[in-house]
Amino acid sequence: MVSKVQIRSQFDLLSDLTNLFVEDLESYEYSKAECYQLPEVDSKDEKIIPHTIEVSQQTGAIAHKSILNAYKDIYKKEGLSSRILKRHPGLLVLKNANKESLIARIQQLNKAKAAFKECILAIDNNDARFEAVHNAIPNLITLAAYRKVHFEHESPFSVRFTWMHKHATKTLTKKMALAMLEKSAGYSNPRMIDQQSWQSLVAQEQLRVASLGDTEKLRIRRPTRVSPQVNVRYTAQNRYHVSAALPFILINPEPDVKLGTLPNYLKPDTHPRKREYDFLVDRLYLEQVTD
16 A cells, blocks of 8 residues: 555655756746646536637746746645646747756656656555545645656757647446446436436447447547647658647757747537547447457
């Protein structure tokens, strides 16, 4: 069993390295600092999926301060959702920084974040995990503490921002799916006219899953909230994207790197890459794995 002392020890290391990292950033010159403030989500609104997100852009010294504060924003705030984590998209372009030293610091910090996450996830039971973390570090949002710091130390063609739709996926067997549906049958669902109608719906879902072969692979592919991403491009073939949950750091780039900004989000009516999913159980986003 992971002890309170172990959790606190790992967290203290993470905190110390975060503070040193922020001090490093404060000591370096920067040629550009931009921070894209997103609306905060109240606890009462956390189940609402927004169709639009307005971005408020900060630049210069104000943005630089917000960027530094973003790396330390890991605690729950009164009235705000702890399920929908506040994201801090931004860009800090450094000049004349000690590249090797800063890269080593970021890698050390990211390693400490991974070790802290591993320590917490070693506690199997969700309730026990929450209790252990809350006792060791009150009001900590663990997912915020886990966030990796992303950076680029070469000089790409461009660094731009975009919004990405993701899916949370979970693979399961036919037996696991039927067990999940069996639990559902006992729930009350206020959207249904009555409990009998609800149980009838679940029974139909159970029949569809039961008709599959025992070796059939299934997965839940549930859409998640849209999130800001950083797109780094060298060439059309050599490019990658990472989460913009924390500000992205560009270390000593060439002056001709093309830099973008994060636009407001507007949910598209259709998407050119959208695939029509044929779900076995629509409400659970349960589908057969065919690839």
